[in-house]
Amino acid sequence: MMQLHESEHVAMMRESVARFVKKEMPRELAKEWDARNYFPRDVHNKLVELGVMGLTVAEEYGGSGRDITATVAVIEELCTRSLSVGGGYINSACYAGLNLSEVGSEQQKRELLPKVANEGIIFAYGISEPDVGADVASVKSVATRVGDNLIVRGEKRFCSGAAICDYIYTLVRTGPTENHYKNLSLLLIPPNTPGIRLSPQDTMGLKGVGTYDVSFEDVVVPINSVMGGESCLNNGWTQLVGPGLDIEKIEIAAMALGIARAAVEDAWEYSQQRVQFGKQICTIQSIRHMLAEVKTKFEACRLMTYNAASLLDQHKPASVETSMAKLFVCDTAREIVITCQQIMGAYGYVKDFDMERYMRDILIMPILGGSSAIQKNNIVNRLQLPR
Numbered sequence: 001m002m003q004l005h006e007s008e009h010v011a012m013m014r015e016s017v018a019r020f021v022k023k024e025m026p027r028e029l030a031k032e033w034d035a036r037n038y039f040p041r042d043v044h045n046k047l048v049e050l051g052v053m054g055l056t057v058a059e060e061y062g063g064s065g066r067d068i069t070a071t072v073a074v075i076e077e078l079c080t081r082s083l084s085v086g087g088g089y090i091n092s093a094c095y096a097g098l099n100l101s102e103v104g105s106e107q108q109k110r111e112l113l114p115k116v117a118n119e120g121i122i123f124a125y126g127i128s129e130p131d132v133g134a135d136v137a138s139v140k141s142v143a144t145r146v147g148d149n150l151i152v153r154g155e156k157r158f159c160s161g162a163a164i165c166d167y168i169y170t171l172v173r174t175g176p177t178e179n180h181y182k183n184l185s186l187l188l189i190p191p192n193t194p195g196i197r198l199s200p201q202d203t204m205g206l207k208g209v210g211t212y213d214v215s216f217e218d219v220v221v222p223i224n225s226v227m228g229g230e231s232c233l234n235n236g237w238t239q240l241v242g243p244g245l246d247i248e249k250i251e252i253a254a255m256a257l258g259i260a261r262a263a264v265e266d267a268w269e270y271s272q273q274r275v276q277f278g279k280q281i282c283t284i285q286s287i288r289h290m291l292a293e294v295k296t297k298f299e300a301c302r303l304m305t306y307n308a309a310s311l312l313d314q315h316k317p318a319s320v321e322t323s324m325a326k327l328f329v330c331d332t333a334r335e336i337v338i339t340c341q342q343i344m345g346a347y348g349y350v351k352d353f354d355m356e357r358y359m360r361d362i363l364i365m366p367i368l369g370g371s372s373a374i375q376k377n378n379i380v381n382r383l384q385l386p387r
């Protein structure tokens with residue numbers, strides 16, 4: 001059933017996070033975190049205290065029970081102000097919490113899920129490589145078994161959060177390449193393991209958690225570092241493209257939704273303060289129409305995101321809807337932010353105003369987590385359009 005209205009518990013959660021944003025994430029700090037590419041660990045820890053990390057963790061492992069809609073609402077609220085905090089939340093509650101819940105071994109769940117809920121431990125995704133973007137299964141990093149250990153060699157690229165994480169969730173080849181999608185494994189590797197070297201990348205936006213090249217030179221990890229345990233060696237592809245991937249699309253849609261909402265709110269406010277030709281610019285018809293358009297597009301984005309989240313909460317098949325939401329919301333949010341920047345004229349282009357940051361941040365959303373082109377492929381393929 002499509003969720004048009006927010007349930008009471010999600011509305012309460014949203015209220016509580018909105019208060020948190022106001023108190024702990026004022027605009028000036030958000031601006032500074034972006035400028036310094038800084039992850040505010042103290043704010044992350046306060047977010048843990050708020051209890052929102054446990055939204056992806058079952059009660060038996062110390063969480064409050066898996067609630068994708070509430071998780072999405074938290075991401076949206078945090079990302080209205082700062083991707084430094086919103087990104088850290090995703091790396092913890094989603095990358096760590098959801099993946100461990102979906103595909104972790106019982107031992108990994110018992111050990112790590114309480115740490116997600118109560119300490120906010122962080123995973124960084126080590127999937128992309130210098131020669132590997134959309135074609136994820138072609139990773140060249142390898143892990144070779146020697147006794148009860150694996151020896152990892154290779155290069156990862158664009159690993160967001162590598163320097164602040166507890167584990168790099170690393171996709172490696174663990175057997176011959178005879179079949180593209182076989183013989184892949186996901187490993188949990190602490191970033192301070194000997195043989196790992198991090199080199200920061202200077203990105204245009206998505207500042208805060210930091211984005212890194214990661215090299216692995218004969219990194220030794222125990223066999224129980226395989227996500228799901230030893231029996232899941234060579235099972236990485238199935239683990240990667242399971243329900244976790246559908247949820248990842250919605251996480252990114254939620255980030256885009258937060259940025260777009262902040263842009264609309266700022267442009268709405270600015271249009272009432274800026275006076276030209278002796279009147280507020282919000283009285284000019286073309287500005288009014290732009291504001292009507294962004295409000296309308298935002299509402300469509302909101303409905304698509306929460307409809308997909310609701311399907312996931314009901315454990316219904318949602319691959320098509322999550323791809324549609326990722327595609328539509330990220331592309332449309334980019335249009336929304338560009339229009340809002342136009343409304344603010346020159347002031348939308350200078351660093352004194354947050355609109356400049358929204359512009360930089362929104363541009364990555366249609367690229368991350370499967371580009372818009374890849375989502376279009378997913379949609380027609382899943383709907384079985386003959387190729």
Ligand SMILES: Cc1cc2nc3c(=O)[nH]c(=O)nc-3n(C[C@H](O)[C@H](O)[C@H](O)COP(=O)(O)OP(=O)(O)OC[C@H]3O[C@@H](n4cnc5c(N)ncnc54)[C@H](O)[C@@H]3O)c2cc1C
Pocket residue numbers: 124125126127128132133134135157158159160161203205206211364367368369370371372373374377
């Ligand atoms: C700031 C930032 C943070 C990131 N964080 C992470 C992270 O934490 N972990 C991680 O693993 N990766 C991360 N990435 C990498 C990101 O997920 C990849 O950029 C993304 O998967 C796309 O890969 P690519 O950019 O190399 O594009 P490519 O795959 O090289 O594609 C280039 C172009 O071709 C198109 N294209 C490719 N294949 C097809 C196809 N089959 N059909 C149609 N069009 C196609 C794409 O849409 C794109 O327009 C990050 C990237 C950035 C910039």
